Amino acid sequence: LDNGLALTPPMGWLTWERFRCITDCKKYPNECISENLIKRTVDLMVLEGYYEAGYEYVGIDDCWLEKQRGPDGRMVPDKERFPSGMNALADYIHSRGLKFGIYQDYGNYTCAGYPGVLGYEQLDIDTFVEWDVDYLKLDGCYFETTEMDKVYPDFGHMMNASGRPILYSCSWPAYQEYNDMQPDYASIAKHCNLWRNWGDIDDSWGSLEAIMNWFGDNQDRIAHHAGPGNWNDPDMLIIGNFGLTVDQSKVQMAVWAVLAAPLLISADLATMKPEFKQILLNRNIIAVNQDSLGKQGLRVITKNRIAVWSRELADGSHAVAFVSHRADGAPYATRFTLDDMKLPSVQYEVVVSSFYKQRHGAVSSRTARTRWRS
């Protein structure tokens, strides 16, 4: 979408994967979807260097609303969990330099059953503008997938007409892919800044693997639609939660960098272990993800269940990731030629990391740095 936003993949934080739809603040005071969760996250994003590293959007996902709209039809934030209201929360976020993300659904209800925008489109956009919202994730539950090709562009035009630049995240293609439809990615890229292509990520290696496999298997249909202002979105980063080992976390960060994917953390920054924080703040990987050419990388070859992903960068170099999907526990040396990797034969400094998996999904790696002129 050519609205001047997301010239590189958006970076930030989202509530959903880690905090889901926790609404009982008595039982879970530190984890319920609330202004307190957002404010403490904003504080930590600044204090712990996430903001400085480029993570700028802080997004509330589903479950922030009252179950009923107000008498004037307006959306009402949950009165107990957002007692100060969204203007105050936006001010808190903006005063620390970050940007405010929120969630709605183009349907009668959000996926979790809160009031959706259907029938209130203009009023809700006016409300988001009043709240100084910078980023809207528009979900697609409870809506006819064949109608999405029309309503998502219409909603985008109405947002654009408001005069406030709002990053537009569309779940539109994901719902069409689930229904075995062929989304019109040219139209999606024209109308959205980022879009979810496939299923929700969960806190597990299996879920991450399934999404990486889908993006590799479908790259010919989707990769070339990515570029400055419009990005394929394989879903949130789960690094720092419970389901991934350190090496598996490195895999997600490396593949999201090659995919030019939005980097949207969904984890509790207060309990983030240093070894995971180090991966999320890795400057070199972030630089690959934010490369100005904005060309999405591809899975170029898989051999002996080791996949090689490669992305062309603005300076003509390539970022290459080696990902083992093996679970046989022993080191498994596999030779890849430059030709295998569809890399031009020029001088290379290659970091050859032979990843292998030990038992229980741990992934270790040995790295040998070689330099040769081929």
Ligand SMILES: OC[C@@H]1[C@H](O)[C@H](O)[C@@H](O)CN1C(=S)Nc1ccc(F)cc1
């Ligand atoms: O409710 C919101 C939640 C998150 O926003 C995800 O990122 C979205 O992809 C949608 N979503 C959920 S759980 N969607 C959903 C997931 C499984 C299901 F059977 C029905 C709906």
